[in-house]
Amino acid sequence: MSDYILTTQNLTKQFKGFTAVDDVNLQVQRGHIHALIGPNGAGKTTCFNLLTKFLVPTRGRIFFNGVDITGEKPAQIARRGVIRSFQISAVFAHLSVLENVRIGLQRQLGTQYHFWKSDATLRQLDARALELLGEVGLRDWADEITVNLPYGRKRALEIATTLAMEPELMLLDEPTQGMGHEDVDRVTALIKKVSVGRTILMVEHNMKVVATIADRISVLQRGAMLAEGSYEEVSRDPRVMQAYMGTSEGQLQGAH
Amino acid sequence: MRQSLSLLGYLALLLVLVAAPFMGAYPIFMMKLFCMALFACAFNLLFGYTGMLSFGHAAFLGGAGYITGHALKVWGVPPEVGLLLGTAFGAFLGLVVGYLAIKRQGIYFTMITLALAQMLYFLWLQAPFTGGEDGLQGVPRGTLLGFIDLRSDLTMYYVCLAIVAAAFLFIMRVVHSPFGHVLHAIKENEPRATSLGYDTNRFKLLVFVLSAALSGLAGALKTLVLGFATLTDVHWTMSGHAVLMTLVGGMGTMAGPLVGALVVVAIENKVGEWGHWMANLTSIDWFRSLGESVTIVTGFIFVICVLLFRRGIVGEVLHFLGRRGKRPGA
Amino acid sequence: MDTFFGVPLPALLGQVLLGLVNGSFYAILSLGLAIIFGLLNVINFAHGALFMMGAVVAWMGGHYLGLSYWTMLLLAPLVVGAFGIVLERLLLRWTYKLDHIYGLLLTLGLTLLIEGAFRSAYGVSGLSYQTPALLQGGVNLGFMFMPKYRAWVVIASLIVCFTAWYLIEKTRLGAYLRAGTENPRLVEAFGINVPLMITLTYGAGVALAAFAGVLAAPIYQVSPLMGQNLIITVFAVVVIGGMGSILGSIVTGLMLGVVEGLTRVFYPEASSTVVFVIMAIVLLIRPAGLFGKEK
Amino acid sequence: QEKVVIGFVTDMSSLYSDVDGRNGAVAAQMAIDDHGGQVLGQPVELLTHDHQNKADIAAAKVREWIDTQNAKMILGGTNSGTALASATVASEKKVLYINNGAGTSALTNAQCSPYTIHYAYDTVALARGTGAAIVAEGGKDWFFLTADYAFGHALEADTAATVKAAGGTVKGAVRHPLNASDFSSFLLQAQGSGAQILGLANAGGDTINAIKSANEFGVTQTMRMAGLLLFLTDIHSMGLETTQGLQFTTSYYWDRDDASREWAQRFFDRTGRMPTSVQAANYSAVANWLKAVEEAGTTDADAVNAVLRGKPLSDFYASGVIRPDGRYAHDMYLVEVKKPEESSREWDYLKVIKPLPADEIWTRQEESKCALWK
Amino acid sequence: MLTLVSHSQPASAAGADGSATMALEIVDLHGWYGESHVLHGVNLQVRRGEVVTLLGRNGAGRTSILRAITGLIGKRRGAIRINGVETIAMPTYRIAHLGVGYCPEERGIFASLTAEENLLLPPPLKGHGPGMPLEEIYAMFPNLKERRQSPGTRLSGGEQQMLAVARILRTGANILLLDEISEGLAPVIVQALARMVETLRSKGYTIVMVEQNFRFAAPLADRFYVIEHGQVVEHFLAHELEAKADLLAELLGV
Ligand SMILES: Nc1ncnc2c1ncn2[C@@H]1O[C@H](COP(=O)(O)OP(=O)(O)OP(=O)(O)O)[C@@H](O)[C@H]1O
Numbered sequence A: 001m002s003d004y005i006l007t008t009q010n011l012t013k014q015f016k017g018f019t020a021v022d023d024v025n026l027q028v029q030r031g032h033i034h035a036l037i038g039p040n041g042a043g044k045t046t047c048f049n050l051l052t053k054f055l056v057p058t059r060g061r062i063f064f065n066g067v068d069i070t071g072e073k074p075a076q077i078a079r080r081g082v083i084r085s086f087q088i089s090a091v092f093a094h095l096s097v098l099e100n101v102r103i104g105l106q107r108q109l110g111t112q113y114h115f116w117k118s119d120a121t122l123r124q125l126d127a128r129a130l131e132l133l134g135e136v137g138l139r140d141w142a143d144e145i146t147v148n149l150p151y152g153r154k155r156a157l158e159i160a161t162t163l164a165m166e167p168e169l170m171l172l173d174e175p176t177q178g179m180g181h182e183d184v185d186r187v188t189a190l191i192k193k194v195s196v197g198r199t200i201l202m203v204e205h206n207m208k209v210v211a212t213i214a215d216r217i218s219v220l221q222r223g224a225m226l227a228e229g230s231y232e233e234v235s236r237d238p239r240v241m242q243a244y245m246g247t248s249e250g251q252l253q254g255a256h
Numbered sequence B: 001m002r003q004s005l006s007l008l009g010y011l012a013l014l015l016v017l018v019a020a021p022f023m024g025a026y027p028i029f030m031m032k033l034f035c036m037a038l039f040a041c042a043f044n045l046l047f048g049y050t051g052m053l054s055f056g057h058a059a060f061l062g063g064a065g066y067i068t069g070h071a072l073k074v075w076g077v078p079p080e081v082g083l084l085l086g087t088a089f090g091a092f093l094g095l096v097v098g099y100l101a102i103k104r105q106g107i108y109f110t111m112i113t114l115a116l117a118q119m120l121y122f123l124w125l126q127a128p129f130t131g132g133e134d135g136l137q138g139v140p141r142g143t144l145l146g147f148i149d150l151r152s153d154l155t156m157y158y159v160c161l162a163i164v165a166a167a168f169l170f171i172m173r174v175v176h177s178p179f180g181h182v183l184h185a186i187k188e189n190e191p192r193a194t195s196l197g198y199d200t201n202r203f204k205l206l207v208f209v210l211s212a213a214l215s216g217l218a219g220a221l222k223t224l225v226l227g228f229a230t231l232t233d234v235h236w237t238m239s240g241h242a243v244l245m246t247l248v249g250g251m252g253t254m255a256g257p258l259v260g261a262l263v264v265v266a267i268e269n270k271v272g273e274w275g276h277w278m279a280n281l282t283s284i285d286w287f288r289s290l291g292e293s294v295t296i297v298t299g300f301i302f303v304i305c306v307l308l309f310r311r312g313i314v315g316e317v318l319h320f321l322g323r324r325g326k327r328p329g330a
Numbered sequence C: 001m002d003t004f005f006g007v008p009l010p011a012l013l014g015q016v017l018l019g020l021v022n023g024s025f026y027a028i029l030s031l032g033l034a035i036i037f038g039l040l041n042v043i044n045f046a047h048g049a050l051f052m053m054g055a056v057v058a059w060m061g062g063h064y065l066g067l068s069y070w071t072m073l074l075l076a077p078l079v080v081g082a083f084g085i086v087l088e089r090l091l092l093r094w095t096y097k098l099d100h101i102y103g104l105l106l107t108l109g110l111t112l113l114i115e116g117a118f119r120s121a122y123g124v125s126g127l128s129y130q131t132p133a134l135l136q137g138g139v140n141l142g143f144m145f146m147p148k149y150r151a152w153v154v155i156a157s158l159i160v161c162f163t164a165w166y167l168i169e170k171t172r173l174g175a176y177l178r179a180g181t182e183n184p185r186l187v188e189a190f191g192i193n194v195p196l197m198i199t200l201t202y203g204a205g206v207a208l209a210a211f212a213g214v215l216a217a218p219i220y221q222v223s224p225l226m227g228q229n230l231i232i233t234v235f236a237v238v239v240i241g242g243m244g245s246i247l248g249s250i251v252t253g254l255m256l257g258v259v260e261g262l263t264r265v266f267y268p269e270a271s272s273t274v275v276f277v278i279m280a281i282v283l284l285i286r287p288a289g290l291f292g293k294e295k
Numbered sequence D: 001q002e003k004v005v006i007g008f009v010t011d012m013s014s015l016y017s018d019v020d021g022r023n024g025a026v027a028a029q030m031a032i033d034d035h036g037g038q039v040l041g042q043p044v045e046l047l048t049h050d051h052q053n054k055a056d057i058a059a060a061k062v063r064e065w066i067d068t069q070n071a072k073m074i075l076g077g078t079n080s081g082t083a084l085a086s087a088t089v090a091s092e093k094k095v096l097y098i099n100n101g102a103g104t105s106a107l108t109n110a111q112c113s114p115y116t117i118h119y120a121y122d123t124v125a126l127a128r129g130t131g132a133a134i135v136a137e138g139g140k141d142w143f144f145l146t147a148d149y150a151f152g153h154a155l156e157a158d159t160a161a162t163v164k165a166a167g168g169t170v171k172g173a174v175r176h177p178l179n180a181s182d183f184s185s186f187l188l189q190a191q192g193s194g195a196q197i198l199g200l201a202n203a204g205g206d207t208i209n210a211i212k213s214a215n216e217f218g219v220t221q222t223m224r225m226a227g228l229l230l231f232l233t234d235i236h237s238m239g240l241e242t243t244q245g246l247q248f249t250t251s252y253y254w255d256r257d258d259a260s261r262e263w264a265q266r267f268f269d270r271t272g273r274m275p276t277s278v279q280a281a282n283y284s285a286v287a288n289w290l291k292a293v294e295e296a297g298t299t300d301a302d303a304v305n306a307v308l309r310g311k312p313l314s315d316f317y318a319s320g321v322i323r324p325d326g327r328y329a330h331d332m333y334l335v336e337v338k339k340p341e342e343s344s345r346e347w348d349y350l351k352v353i354k355p356l357p358a359d360e361i362w363t364r365q366e367e368s369k370c371a372l373w374k
Numbered sequence E: 001m002l003t004l005v006s007h008s009q010p011a012s013a014a015g016a017d018g019s020a021t022m023a024l025e026i027v028d029l030h031g032w033y034g035e036s037h038v039l040h041g042v043n044l045q046v047r048r049g050e051v052v053t054l055l056g057r058n059g060a061g062r063t064s065i066l067r068a069i070t071g072l073i074g075k076r077r078g079a080i081r082i083n084g085v086e087t088i089a090m091p092t093y094r095i096a097h098l099g100v101g102y103c104p105e106e107r108g109i110f111a112s113l114t115a116e117e118n119l120l121l122p123p124p125l126k127g128h129g130p131g132m133p134l135e136e137i138y139a140m141f142p143n144l145k146e147r148r149q150s151p152g153t154r155l156s157g158g159e160q161q162m163l164a165v166a167r168i169l170r171t172g173a174n175i176l177l178l179d180e181i182s183e184g185l186a187p188v189i190v191q192a193l194a195r196m197v198e199t200l201r202s203k204g205y206t207i208v209m210v211e212q213n214f215r216f217a218a219p220l221a222d223r224f225y226v227i228e229h230g231q232v233v234e235h236f237l238a239h240e241l242e243a244k245a246d247l248l249a250e251l252l253g254v
């Protein structure tokens, strides 16, 4: 059991009669980069929202490290070490890059409610923050106000902030969305790099990224699990080709 | 560097204020200004730094004023106890109103605070000890800590200055505390803050209570200084004043509410004179009636601020000074 | 025998009827707010001031032009609606891209401007407006005297509310509106002039407020400040109802009018606060409001 | 050149601006002009300020005028909160403060001061005048519609006491919140009481709305209405159709006698409106103060006070005497609103039913808590 | 970029002034969502009566191109000419009146409207011939007739998709932008849609399709554009499809 860091049982979410996530049994193995793919509207983001309790499941249960976390609040889940990023870039735009990461680090001090303390007490976190920024290649940008960063850098910052939480499990929603070639490659490499000692569950449309780094892939379609396996297995699955990859092998082979 | 520069600025301001009574400034006017400035700063802590627009802050200002006034006048408590009672009462009201209001966000939050404050207004009006329209009059200043006689305006002035300066430093500290950093994060992106493990509702409630307590202190001090507490301070237009002062000065800046308070209080007191001056200058007689049109002028400023100067005076200056500087707040 | 907590039942019925009158005003005003909020995402703080304008314009029509109540019942909403359109075109539209808060602040500023202007023109003690001859007097219902005019207010506002509901829920124009509330950009992509629609919607919402103002003119003091307190109560109504649906805001408005009316009988001291107390309770139990949709 | 400054702080933009306001300042200026524009050989200047009914603004302005403009007399207008606050400041600075328009009797009672003169009406006089006169006219059974806060409670209590003392009975009261706007429920309760007289212990918009509704619900057919705090401008705004038959107490009505008419006409020529009692009182107060200054030969408050207090005064506004507690105790009048057909022109609204002698209506010495009058 | 005109000019095309027969002409189009820059200089042209398909991987920017044409994208720059009329500065609703009908990827069915209200929502476009009559639409999609009184979003995904397509046929629009209309639909319906596209083509409609479903798109289109990273990277005619299979396999990641 401890092989799986995260499992769901019959996870279901309905919106007014419309089932966005349908009886999903997901198993994420510790240490894996696990990709969740599927057509638009398949329920990937909804799935993430359920896992982090931004939405309350209609049915089903969620286990993290074998503990049932279905009833917990978002902040509690975050404190357990399940940290997510957002599909639309989610940084604190008017904080400096360093401060962004520090917000992530700050909770470990346990002084988050201390309104009487000076923020000089936060300086002790700077070294670690810079280290994290270094990991994502943002060290030189530390004092910049975040709005001024190019888009790709913001996504990198988001990952750094997420790392600051020392997550056991990172949920990344389309980390390469809206990026140019170089950014995509950089972020892909970054994810690979930070995955050491962690588990990552990510939603990604870019098959090249998925192919390069994903250890395991789950394919959702219309809320339900369609297929699961390694990239090779999944990409050869005709149902997946049909539903997601857009064409079937046969067609293209016929064209050869 | 920048921070120390602005600290120097505040120090200079403090020196000027210490010397002000000897340079012909009116102690009472200045003290009222301090109280309003503190009120605006307290409001700004919530609106400017956490992004929550409360339209019920008059309830804390005026409510605390009544409690302090009653305690000083009827129970005969010393001023320091009166001020503490007022502050505590503000905090208590803040807890109740805040608890209800943070159940909704954005515009609903605003409407709820407004409605609850209006309810409290009716309660104050009906409560026998507030004196209704007459107000609670003749509140004695008493002797602070048993040896500082506050009856002299000058003594009161320095006590008031000390309290407001301390409160200002406190707000500054809150903004730049670990707590303040999380608040800023919540303002920027609440879902993201939640996903980083912060229980945002507790932060919002705590800052609401802090803001209400400080507003309460402002109200308590105002009653102590002026010797009366009236319905004006619990009416929703006073909440509107808090918004206006912050908006004019520049929300989310430390100095903004100070400047805003100066502008708004000055308008209230001087617009008539300016009107006469304008009338003499332009020989347009209409300006003479400006003194009777404070609400029109106020409304006009609101419109202009929203459409053209959303950053406010201080915000625009900071923006102009350092486009690539650190974030405003310094 | 036929008493309820010491109040005779028929009398109670009378009070319910009277409560409906106030409820009618709440209903029309919260309906207007809901329509405007739906499409513009603006909480129209100026609604109270525009309500006042309706009443004052009705008075002006009578005073300067000798126009009758009935003419003004039609004309005043048009005039005030046109004024609203100007406001929207010149000022309001610059706030759409900003946080909702700015719409509220802008309309608050407008409220102060409008009220101030009318105050300096007409003073504060009010303008007299007579009940139209046709509706003077009343009917004795046995248990109470029901002025004809009050009955007319209830009927007129029910008609207006129902018409608004019908227009929005059952017609093509209403379909544009509902669709526009859900996804204005897509509606625009179908070739509908959404900016114009927004302008007209604001005009219509404002006209509703003015209509309520004209209705109020013969029974309440017509003065520049008449909308000020009302609007805050209507805000509470809106929080209670949740602005989720057109029908919801109408029903909530009427219902709260009745509740308030009954409070006047059983515990008059609390009649000004009862709506706010209900709001607090609703917030505790159903934060999204009675008809509100969860986000 | 030296000048004598009079400061006039009142509500010019808010609830009471029609009763006093800008035209109140016109009246005060008329008094100065009639006095030749100067006193003791120095020009007289009138400063005005709108306090918006905010006590802190009023008090601050009074203080500023005294300190920086060397104001010699402060004339204060509505409302009670601003008046009490201004009076405190003025007496601290030993400058004469004359108020017209504040209702509270505290100015000359619990909070009396040698430097405060309450010149026009107060709520005690209104309540007693109306209460006693109407009972004497046969209106014995009363029901009160009371604004639910200190002011309303005081009006009700004073009137009820007078009614009972005069042999009437109080059948009940209903308390309505401020700005109730809809009075129908309350009126039905009043109607159910079977009382003859409906006493309106409220003010401004509430009174107007109550009267409008009373008409609408036919309450006026079974009950007579007594306004406890009404001004000419209220009648003007509601119209005679609505207000006919309403009785209330006033210190001045323009169409009372030749002297009042003569002055009112001059006021009308300047403002286009007939004066309210408060506006007339402004003129009278300033005129009498200027005379007293001439007589005292100085603007010093104590000297002027010595001349003013205790001396019988009489002019078109009223006749009476300023008592040691600062109250100008003068006659008042019970008036009734005319029927539309009785009115011959605009502003021809009231008929005087009877004068109310000063010694019957004001707070009496034995009731007073004023230390200056013991 | 590619030399489109010479490469794919059918015999019937006009000479120098291509725009006379151009239904749609896009030059160096850039587009942004907030700060994210998603279209990086797109160039493409569609002649009247042509069916063109945009291919590409997920997130390549195909939807964004359609949204840019209708003015729905956050910010756009470049040139977009519809029937020769420059529209880059036009408000969205005016663009529709040039004859553009847009069927969005997310379908855009309104929950507060019934199916029929949804269908009747887009107003007939002025200056264009009458659209498809209601009976004809119902004949084409009998399901819709059956469910016409249900709230729009209560329809099944497939029905919603039909509704979204049917909706723009009524208005008289003759340039149809169809985004992933076959997605999530049962094969029978996909076949029905394919027939519909055929019919529309024969009636002279100009159609720009975005498709994942290659099998669906392949036989319908006259020409293909391949989009990657917000740019046109490849472009070919229907008969070149087989020859390009290798390239396609690489570009589309399959
Ligand atoms: N709050 C909601 N209310 C109703 N329906 C919703 C809600 N959130 C999502 N949905 C629907 O649920 C389905 C799944 O949405 P989701 O955002 O999870 O898709 P996704 O797989 O992340 O797609 P994409 O790749 O486009 O991001 C969609 O049809 C969407 O419209």
Ligand SMILES: Nc1ncnc2c1ncn2[C@@H]1O[C@H](COP(=O)(O)OP(=O)(O)OP(=O)(O)O)[C@@H](O)[C@H]1O
Residues within 6 Å of the ligand: A040, A177, A178, A179, A205, E033, E036, E038, E056, E057, E058, E059, E060, E061, E062, E063, E064, E065, E105
């Ligand atoms: N509203 C939006 N805000 C921010 N980015 C967006 C938005 N919509 C799309 N994008 C991004 O723009 C890029 C292009 O998206 P687009 O929807 O045009 O792709 P597509 O080719 O239609 O792919 P598919 O439909 O298969 O996802 C993607 O990176 C996508 O994530």
Ligand SMILES: [Mg+2]
Residues within 6 Å of the ligand: A044, A045, A046, A087
């Ligand atoms: Mg998603």
Ligand SMILES: [Mg+2]
Residues within 6 Å of the ligand: E062, E063, E064, E105, E179, E210
């Ligand atoms: Mg797409």
